[in-house]
Amino acid sequence: MNIASISKSSYFRHQRDYLLPNVILDWQTEQEKLFKALNDMPPGLDIAGDARSDSPGHCAKYGSYTFIEQRLKKVVDLQLVQKSEVPNSAWCELEGLQRSVQKLRANHLCIDLYYLHLLQNMTIVVVSVDIYHVESLKKKLIALSRHRECEDIGLWQKSIVNHLYWVAASTPDLPSYNSGTMAPEKLRQILLNTYILKDVRKLSPKHQTSSLEAFHSLVLHFAPKAHIFLVSWNDILYLAALHFNENAERKQAATQKGDMCSTVHYPRSKRGDFTARPVKTAATFGEWHSLEFFAVFKHEK
Numbered sequence: 001m002n003i004a005s006i007s008k009s010s011y012f013r014h015q016r017d018y019l020l021p022n023v024i025l026d027w028q029t030e031q032e033k034l035f036k037a038l039n040d041m042p043p044g045l046d047i048a049g050d051a052r053s054d055s056p057g058h059c060a061k062y063g064s065y066t067f068i069e070q071r072l073k074k075v076v077d078l079q080l081v082q083k084s085e086v087p088n089s090a091w092c093e094l095e096g097l098q099r100s101v102q103k104l105r106a107n108h109l110c111i112d113l114y115y116l117h118l119l120q121n122m123t124i125v126v127v128s129v130d131i132y133h134v135e136s137l138k139k140k141l142i143a144l145s146r147h148r149e150c151e152d153i154g155l156w157q158k159s160i161v162n163h164l165y166w167v168a169a170s171t172p173d174l175p176s177y178n179s180g181t182m183a184p185e186k187l188r189q190i191l192l193n194t195y196i197l198k199d200v201r202k203l204s205p206k207h208q209t210s211s212l213e214a215f216h217s218l219v220l221h222f223a224p225k226a227h228i229f230l231v232s233w234n235d236i237l238y239l240a241a242l243h244f245n246e247n248a249e250r251k252q253a254a255t256q257k258g259d260m261c262s263t264v265h266y267p268r269s270k271r272g273d274f275t276a277r278p279v280k281t282a283a284t285f286g287e288w289h290s291l292e293f294f295a296v297f298k299h300e301k
Contacts, residue, residue: 020235027238030245034076035107038069045111046070048209049100051093052216053225060089062233065096066215066241067104073211073248075241077103080234137161140190142271150183158273160191164203215244246286252278 006014038045048068053060060083067077079096083089104111138161145154190196222243223236253261261279266272 020232023235023239023242026242030242031076034069034072034074034245035109037072038076038109039107041071043110045076045104045109047076047104047111048212049097050209050212050216051096052219053089053092060092063089063092063096064219064233064237065093065100066212067100068209068212068215070211074245075215078234078237078241079103080237137164137190137196141187144186144190147186149181150186153183153187156187160187164200211248215240218244242286243283247283250280250283253281 046069048070049065051063051065053063062083063081065079065081066075068074069076077100079099081092081095081099083092086092086095101111138157141153141157141160144150145152145157219237219240222240223233255261262276263279264274265277266274
């Protein structure tokens, strides 16, 4: 077609020499601002943390660990661990967690509440579990509702799972149920299971980690697991974190009359049920980052 284009090697050279260094610089600047803001706030961080495998397959080559401060709803730290740095891929999570904690402590930040995982040999005041991660109860109730004489459990499944939120905020124990017929007795065995009761005592009474799950979903837009990328995984994660933090405080959209906008979703996990979600204002994409990149590129050229 006689269209001039740069070569593949030039493309990756420009990316390596101009774009990626600016992404790293922007993330470091963003992190410094967050640390300063947190030091100016009342002491004691409310941290949500979780790991993510950043490559396809059960034996992932990379694992990333993310810390989100629940009061700011922003990513405050990201750590990427390669499988070769630890005994196996399962250890990437603990290694990333330890690095993030050390990074916060190096900046004179102390964790008050920590969600999702119990740490060993590390001093943290409170350890809680997100209710979202107690999925075993929901799965057991759905399986029970398929049995004969237990179909009615399916009608109560949603209410029982929602009851976990009330339990976390008000009482450490699940209520007992009257035995007699087969369905109540089977339900009682599930609800009073030792592992369920152990998880209930750790349920978070204050924050949930929906923002952390949203960030992990956002990373998939920048780097789907089914693809292999030639750029650094760190740079991809930093770029995703910059976009997430920039849009963390988006407000709910409103009509010209001032009515709040909402939409109805039918998630696959709800099995035909729906949820209502607020419609947020349009996301921004940090145009100044692109302008800065092109300015540097033009100057160097």
